[in-house]
Amino acid sequence: MSGTVWWKSGTVYQIYPRSFQDSNGDGVGDLRGITMRLDYLAWLGVDAIWISPFYTSPMADFGYDVSDYCNVDPLFGTLEDFDELIAEAHRRKLRVILDFVPNHSSIEHPWFTESRASRSNPKRDWYIWRDPAPDGGPPNNWLSNFGGPAWTRDAATGQFYYHAFLPEQPDLNWRNPAVRAAMHDVLRFWLQRGVDGFRVDVIWHLIKDEGFRDNPLNPAFVPDLPEINRFSQVYSCDRPEVFDIVAGMRKVLREQGERVLIGEIYLPIERLVAYYGEDLTGADLPFNFQLLSTAWEAPSVAALVEEYEAALPDGGWPNWVLGNHDRRRIADRVGEAQARIAAMLLLTLRGTPTLYYGDEIGLANVPIPPDRVQDPWELNEPGHGRDPERTPMQWEDAPHAGFSVSEPWLPLSLDAAKRNVDEMRDDSGSILTLHRRLLHLRRDHAALSIGGYRTVSSPAELSEDLFVYERYEGEATVRVVLNFGDRERRLTLPGGAVWIVLLSSRSGRSGAHEAGELAVAPSEGLILAPQNRS
Incomplete structure (x- = not known):
């Protein structure tokens, strides 16, 4: 795999810095805390860490409201702490990917302070300002993703500014070349400090409809959905001009060699894959979040994989995500037993997987008492x-x-007291051990990290809860068998072949030889290889 681009063969591990490790005793995680845990990440077997925002911020949305893109918030440490983190990560052959938040800044960013100072300020057009509607209300019907109108009136200048999220997060105007140039310089600042790539926050939001037309009603809206779903966001995001913006970012990254550009994109598959760009000039990895909402059953998951693989452009490299800082944890969605199947799926499908911190120990959603709620979205909706x-x-x-x-x-x-790294680390049957074995198996078998993909499940097997597929590279083949059900199922292996169990989600079965009819226990996953073949 020496000739393979690192972000294709590797695994990304997302760190939410507030919650990974606190080094100074204030109850909030920080950059030094991440550095303290790099040996664990190297032991686990991931290849890159993606760190959610740690930039200077008033923390209205916990760092996704940036007031200085080129500095570290004191809550998380200093630029020197960041430089040490980069050096120590690279010493362990771990890549570092940063969160880039270009759609909006903080209301306290000096750019916005200037922009709102007067209608004639040179930076007025760095943000999105509009006159009121004829009735004096917001310019159109666009809603905030966190509830309520997406427009806030500025009393001093009489205009409204647009914010796709909180009022404290005004959207930048990416139609302005000066904004593009300034944000490209932000990328260069971090690239020159050794960053290996960026995950771009809400990349599909960066360009808005030039005419600011009203979004149409969403006929599928039901009252229990967040209010943002009341309208279809066809004019407030995912506009065709955005692809030029993405291509520009990719060009900046390539100035520094092989760096990865990842785009956060919550869109259907046919729109998602467009973000690879014409002739692959867009995002290297438009984040594929489809597993976050697909029914957890063999036929649905198999159909999703086939649809996604078929939709990828020539040369487009796939990727998979099962959890992140915005969605319910996978163990909460599918249960503890199926969380093991989820791990095997994520780490054996073709493409680059992203693992969310804590998922490797089976951490589920933790109930939050009302007096400890922090999230502004929860407070609004x-x-x-x-x-x-x-x-x-x-x-x-x-x-x-x-x-x-x-x-x-x-x-x-x-x-x-039991669900923690120290308790699980030496337990051969723990979900942490399963993740580590999967990650190291990916490194040992090119078929799993860079190989091709083909489904071998029959319709009958899918209806019986089994999803079976193969990964292959050259003469090497690896077969993955996943039981999504709560009953034992049986699978007929290819006639005459003896298969070795490289790994089972259940302890005690790895290394076994199987032929003929294979029994698959409830919620069991198996990785098999033909005997005498790598």
Whole structure:
């Protein structure tokens, strides 16, 4: 695999810095804390870490409201701490990917302070300002993703500014060349400090309809959905001009060699794949979040994989995500037993997988008492908060699970004394051990990391809960068998062949030889290879 681009063969591990490791006892994770845990990440077997925002911020949305793109918020440390983190990560052959938040800044960013100073200010057009509607209200019907109108009136100048999220997060005007140039310089600042790539926040939002037309009603809207779903966002995001913006970012990254550009994109597959760009000039990895909402059953997952593989442009490299800081944890969605199947699926499908911190120990969503709610979305629209999937990493059976010497900013799970790295690390049957074995198996078998993909499940097998597929590279073939059901199922292996179990999601079966009819236990996953073949 020496000739393979690193972000194709590797695995990305997302770190939410507030919740990974606190080094200074204030109850909030920081950059030095991440550096403290790099040996664990190298042991685990991931190849790159993606760090959610740590830039200077008033923290209205926990760092996704940036007031200085080229500095570290004191809550997380200093630029010197970041430089040390980069150096120590690279010493362990770990790549570092940063979150880039270009759609909006903080209301406290100096750019916005100038922009709102007067209608004639040179930076007025760096943000999106519009006159009121004839009735004096917002310019159109666009809604905020966090509830309520997406427009806030500025009393001093009499115009409204647009914010796709909180009023404290005004959207930048990417139609302005000066904005593009300034944000490209931000990318260069971090690239020159050694960053290996960026995950671009809400990349599909960057360009808005030039005429600011009203979004049409969404006929599928139901009251229990977040209010943003009341309208179809056809004019407020995913505009055709955005692809030129993405291509420009990619060009800046390539100035520094092989760097990766990842785009956060919550869109259907046919729109998602467009972000690879014409002739692959767009994002290297438009994030594929389809597994976050697909029914957890063999036929649905198999159909999704086939649809996605068929939709990829020639040369487009796939990627898969099962969890992140905005969505329910996978163990919460599918249950503890099926979380093992989810791990095997994520780490054996073709493409680059992204693993969310804590998923490797089976951490589920943690209930948050009302008096400890932090997320502004939950405060605006109760029932849609993201705190439960952002709770601290659990390291050991110690006060505050080894995350901090003080009370953490969010509570730990009730089973933290057992669900932690130290308790699971040497347990051959733990979900942590399963993740580590999967990650190392990917490195040992090119078929799993860079090989091709083909489905071998029959319709009958799918209806019986089994999803079976193969990964192959040259003469090497690896077969993956996943039981999505709660009953034992049987599978006929190819006639005459003897298969070795490289890994089972259940302890004690790895290394076994199988032929003829294969029994697959409830919620069991198996990785098989033909005998005498790599």
